[in-house]
Amino acid sequence: MIPYGKQSISDDDIAAVVDVLRSDFLTCGPEVEAFESEFAAMVGAKHAVAVCNATVALHLAMLVAKIGPGDRVITSPNTFLSSANCAAFVGAIPDFCDIDPQTYNICPETLARDWQDDTKAVVAVAYAGQSADMPAIAEIARSRGAIVIEDGCHGMGGGFSHEGKNYKIGGHPWADMSTFSFHPVKTMTTGEGGMLVTDNDQYAQTARLLRSHGMTRNATEFIGLVDPDISDSSNPSSGIIAQSTTSHLPSHALAERGPWYYEMQSLGFNFRITDFQCALGLSQLKRLPEFVSRRRDIVARYNDALAGLPWLETPGVPDERERGEISWHLYTVQIDFDKIGKSRTEVMMALREQGIGTQVLYIPVHLQPWYRRTYGYAQGKCPVAETYYTRALSLPLYPSMSDDEVDQVVTGVKSL
Numbered sequence: 001m002i003p004y005g006k007q008s009i010s011d012d013d014i015a016a017v018v019d020v021l022r023s024d025f026l027t028c029g030p031e032v033e034a035f036e037s038e039f040a041a042m043v044g045a046k047h048a049v050a051v052c053n054a055t056v057a058l059h060l061a062m063l064v065a066k067i068g069p070g071d072r073v074i075t076s077p078n079t080f081l082s083s084a085n086c087a088a089f090v091g092a093i094p095d096f097c098d099i100d101p102q103t104y105n106i107c108p109e110t111l112a113r114d115w116q117d118d119t120k121a122v123v124a125v126a127y128a129g130q131s132a133d134m135p136a137i138a139e140i141a142r143s144r145g146a147i148v149i150e151d152g153c154h155g156m157g158g159g160f161s162h163e164g165k166n167y168k169i170g171g172h173p174w175a176d177m178s179t180f181s182f183h184p185v186k187t188m189t190t191g192e193g194g195m196l197v198t199d200n201d202q203y204a205q206t207a208r209l210l211r212s213h214g215m216t217r218n219a220t221e222f223i224g225l226v227d228p229d230i231s232d233s234s235n236p237s238s239g240i241i242a243q244s245t246t247s248h249l250p251s252h253a254l255a256e257r258g259p260w261y262y263e264m265q266s267l268g269f270n271f272r273i274t275d276f277q278c279a280l281g282l283s284q285l286k287r288l289p290e291f292v293s294r295r296r297d298i299v300a301r302y303n304d305a306l307a308g309l310p311w312l313e314t315p316g317v318p319d320e321r322e323r324g325e326i327s328w329h330l331y332t333v334q335i336d337f338d339k340i341g342k343s344r345t346e347v348m349m350a351l352r353e354q355g356i357g358t359q360v361l362y363i364p365v366h367l368q369p370w371y372r373r374t375y376g377y378a379q380g381k382c383p384v385a386e387t388y389y390t391r392a393l394s395l396p397l398y399p400s401m402s403d404d405e406v407d408q409v410v411t412g413v414k415s416l
């Protein structure tokens, strides 16, 4: 069976994990920081904060940017649920603008057209690994006082080009934060895992705090357990309050900050990732360039072989010269199922019988029952994404796929 996606785990990957399992730290140890700094260096960002999956990375992005009730967050309908759910997690309204029919990404025109005054953030998804038009999206968002979060879950190690310069996803000036996923189906894996990257010191610091219960052991950040005004006996009125609430204790006892001391300064979570996952991440990171390059070769082979079929469209990459090295996560084609007289289910079954796995990515998020029920979204809101969905089929793409396997898929598709 040729699956539609598959992780690649080498002996070195396994050895790296085993080493950590034999070490003193299974979590909160040195591998986490090492993975963060290598990942930050790879994308060219100042900070990387490793977390247990990309859904929480998106949730943290909302929290650190103080997105909340009364705010609107616009994303693509052609994405995994998390890109939109993150807005709902913090009480904001997730909203959607339509996609471009060639790149399957949100475009500046639809974003500007659907903008509303309460929009505070845009989550721009790099669908299949191809970046949205980040410079234009950032200009629209920032000129209206909103921030840009790049959902780079499909684009690890990839980039794009703008005005002749190459930029990495997660390492360019047109996103305030970027998020990545290390789920096994993505381009590199830690089992489960995610990363939030940013150049913003405050965002990174807050994200680290919220990742671990909102607690700090850093003495320079301490606020104290006792309100200094209340415990100050020279203030007669506050002294009375202190007397009634802490009468059995001298306040200096509560003010002691020994080696055990920590403070919870905001309501945080346990969004941490383990050291053995980060060891896998570090090892996979070394192999990332090889993964990206093999995925690019497979996509080129598909594009050549499938060009010119009257009932199939290959992914559009506008102005090739303007685009840098795309890290392809998915190879999604558009098929005119009416023209070939078969339903998509029949096509998937026929390919399955030939040992070829396929997938449909994505069902437009705004049409999910919870979104329709909660926000009143309906069919017709994003017609391009809805049409795209009825014609989409993702073909197998993973780095260990051989040329023969690619050719087998091509033969299977051509025989439809």
Ligand SMILES: *Cc1c(COP(=O)(O)O)cnc(C)c1O
Pocket (backbone or CB within 6 Å): 052, 053, 054, 055, 056, 079, 080, 082, 083, 125, 151, 153, 154, 180, 181, 182, 183, 193, 194
């Ligand atoms: C996979 C994915 C996510 C969520 O990642 P997890 O690590 O599984 O939480 C979010 N956005 C996109 C575009 C994804 O593909």
